[in-house]
Amino acid sequence: MTARVLVPKEVKRGAPFPVRIAIQHVMETGFRYDLFGKPIPKNVVNTLVCRYDGVEVFRAEMGSGIAANPYLQFYTVAGKSGELEFSWVDDAGVEGSERVMVTVVP
């Protein structure tokens, strides 16, 4: 799964900064039928977790209402430089992950 993560090059200690992530995924709703009338099974990224140095800072639970290729943005704070680690899983059990370093300046 292709994904992109964006954080500022440097963040100030204790100041909120934006974290953005986009994941390439069909987010199949489960409400559609194929050309032969067979239902297409639901397959969405149901859980996305973001940890900062192992501590969970963000979690999203998504369903059929989220558009394809979900794009999320949230704010978090950091006390010292560390690694943001994203991991997610879809209904088919396919897992994905992405890491990015966050540099904290005083």
Added chain:
Amino acid sequence: MTVRREAGGGRRVPLAALLVVAFHASAAEPQRAIAPSALRSGVSFAGADVRAMQADEFANPGMLWVERGAKLWRASSGPEKSCSACHGDAAASMKGVAARYPAWDAAGKRVLTLDARINACRVGQQSLPALALESDDLLGLSAYVAAQSRGVPVKITIDERAAPAFERARALYYRRIGQFNLSCAQCHEQSWGKRIYRETVSQGHGTGYPGYRLDWQAFGSLERRLRACYSGVRAEMPDYGSAELAELQLYLAWRAEGLPVEAPGVRR
């Protein structure tokens, strides 16, 4: 061409000479229905939200395919060479390439789209199987290559070998097709800026493709968009990779000459 009648001695050139000049001009360069200064990218007909989405490097979902293509560009899955082994850094070697496509392929004696060119390179140079048309991998590669030409004005070459294909495509552009009995020109040349229900009719330039269409919830080639137009006028859709679609893209690229490439675009 308008010939203005000047009062007094202004009109001294014989009319026959004017006609000869006009004929030669049209033989070398077909008349453009939309003046170059009036050309407008498809995104300018979209709402502010779609324009913002395209302009934002991160929010633009098409960048996911560019990213995918960037990985494939460097990847080598076996003994065969990667794209970068021959072409090096795409930022340098592929800059402006998408602005020159579709182009005439002398070896195959056909019009090649960028997607077809990438597949020809895979089969001919890398000894790899061709990627399926509209597959995420092929779209990724063409998106990555096209993205290197962002901002470069479209400028294609139509020499005497490509001229018959160009003329066929132009005839197709003006031919009424489908149950709605509409030609491309009736919407995109004569009626652009007007509305079909809540949709503003664009000038029909393909400079945003390959691109992300919110309607599809997916990334697609210009061929996919053109097939949607065929379906829209209730006409039979040509197959992906058909000569008809490739030649039509050649004509569309000529119409769009001067507009910058903006792939990966975002459209409603």
